[in-house]
Amino acid sequence: MPRILLFLFVIVGLLTQAIPALALELTHRIPESVKRLEVRMEHTPSYQEVYGRYEKRVPLREWLFENEATTVFGTVSRSETRIHFDYDWGWTDDWTVSVSSAVVHKSQTANLSGGSGLELPESGSVTGLGDTTISLRKELFASTTWFSVGGMQLVLPTGTAGQAIGHSPNAIGERQTDVGGFFRFTWYPLAPGWRNGLGLQILSQLKGARKNYQGERVIYYPGNQNEVYYNWSYEEENRFFGGELKRIEQEPTTLGTSQRNPLLVDQGTLEVGFGNLSDLEKHPLPLPWQFRLSWSKYLRARHVPAAPTLGLTLIVFL
Numbered sequence: 001m002p003r004i005l006l007f008l009f010v011i012v013g014l015l016t017q018a019i020p021a022l023a024l025e026l027t028h029r030i031p032e033s034v035k036r037l038e039v040r041m042e043h044t045p046s047y048q049e050v051y052g053r054y055e056k057r058v059p060l061r062e063w064l065f066e067n068e069a070t071t072v073f074g075t076v077s078r079s080e081t082r083i084h085f086d087y088d089w090g091w092t093d094d095w096t097v098s099v100s101s102a103v104v105h106k107s108q109t110a111n112l113s114g115g116s117g118l119e120l121p122e123s124g125s126v127t128g129l130g131d132t133t134i135s136l137r138k139e140l141f142a143s144t145t146w147f148s149v150g151g152m153q154l155v156l157p158t159g160t161a162g163q164a165i166g167h168s169p170n171a172i173g174e175r176q177t178d179v180g181g182f183f184r185f186t187w188y189p190l191a192p193g194w195r196n197g198l199g200l201q202i203l204s205q206l207k208g209a210r211k212n213y214q215g216e217r218v219i220y221y222p223g224n225q226n227e228v229y230y231n232w233s234y235e236e237e238n239r240f241f242g243g244e245l246k247r248i249e250q251e252p253t254t255l256g257t258s259q260r261n262p263l264l265v266d267q268g269t270l271e272v273g274f275g276n277l278s279d280l281e282k283h284p285l286p287l288p289w290q291f292r293l294s295w296s297k298y299l300r301a302r303h304v305p306a307a308p309t310l311g312l313t314l315i316v317f318l
Contacts, residue, residue, distance in 0.1 A: 024231050024244045024271050024294070025199050027149060027184045029139070030090035035318040038086040042311050046079045046109075051301040053262075061112065063303075064121070064168060066260060068213070074112035076121060078170060078305075081105045082130070096149075098135040101158065104128060108170040118213045119165055128161030128172045137182075146187035153180050157208070164210040164220075167253055167260050174222060176208025193236045193278075201227040212256050223251025223262065233271075240273035240292060266300035275315070288317040 030036055052058035060076045086100040107125040137151030159173020180203035188195050205222040212218055226249045233242030250263035275290030294311040298304065 024233065024242050024269060024292075025184070025197065025229055025246075026195075026231065026233060026242070027186050027197060027199075028088075029147065030088050030096045032090045032093050034090045036086075036088040037316045037318060038084070038088075038313060040082075040084040040086070040311060040313045042080075042082040042084070044078075044080040044305060044307065046077045046107075047305045047307050048075060048077045049306045051298070051304055051306050053302060055264075055300060055302050057306045064166065065115070065118075065213070067258075068115055068118060072112055072115040072118070072120065074110070074114075076112065077109045079107045094139045096137050096151075098137070099132065100135075101132040102130040104130045104159065104161075104172045106162070106170050106172065115213075119211070119215050120213075121165075121170060124170070126162035126170065126172060128159060130159040131173050132156045132158040135182075145189075146185070148183070148185045150183045151181065153182065153203075155179070155203070166211075166213050167255050167258070169210075174205075174208070175210055176220065176222070177206045178203050178222075179206070180204055180225075193234050195233050197229075197231045197233075199227075199229045201225075203227075210255070212258070216256065218256030219254065221254040223253055225250040225263070235278050238274055238276050238278045240271065240275070240277075240290060242271045244269045244271075261303040263304070264300065264302040265298060265304060267296055268299055269294055269296040271295075273313075277315075290315045 028036060048060050049057045050060055050063045052063055060078065061072060061074065064076065065072050082102045082104050084100065084102040088096055088098045091097050105127045108121060109123050110121045112120045133153055133155050135151055135153040137149045140148045140150050155178035157173055157175050157177060162171030163169065164171040164175050180201060182201040184197065184199040186195060186197045203225040205224055208220045209217055210220040229244055229246040231242060231244035233240065246267045248263060248265040252259040252262045271292045271294045273290050273292035276285060277288050277290050279285055280288055292313040294313065
């Protein structure tokens, strides 16, 4: 017990110095009536730089205003904390319904001047529910060593806290609806405990509206997003080890007549964990669970915060 408490103390300390880590995209078979809950904590400490259009660090102020950056002076810093909740329910042995959202806290410190005629960001913080994703997936093909699933998802604009002004405001939620689809393939090599996964996701962003820095309410349209990944994992005696390579591409975001911030991310992630999921191969369990610690690094990036990455995840089957 003292070792576990010490481990959790160290993890909490690390999280206060970390930014969001995407957990490995592992696909689990969910039998009929079985429920799976995943809770993931992510924290972005205060930062003043992002990776800009040329994949170089640039000040957050310069990135926010871009064309007007030469007329705006001062500094901007931001921080963010998210607690994600992902819930899966086995509708039948082949169909799974999923709902995911997050409680989000954002903080911004702005000391800006200039920018005649512009609504400059102000210092403040905001807390609220983020956007909600509803997914429906079906097991397509399966054998004793592999299986695949495909599905669709709908992102609802339930995040409404804060004032959404500009391409990247200190507010919660995108304020428009998204639709998409995904395909995931998982296979198990002959060695016990090993698994590999491939995945593809496409998200089509629908049009919304928000204010620009001139105070005008204009059309807001995030670019369509594509995501592909490969991962591997190994579980033995309730210990978990895994890794993932992921690429995310998003077309430029449109705000009125302005198009900016085409996203490109190549990210590597490593995870370690412990729990009792390995025991499921031996006998039923009253409460299968697993903790995972994630560390991620941008191998290549545009238009994301420039910072190291760490995260903590709890998975429970009910």
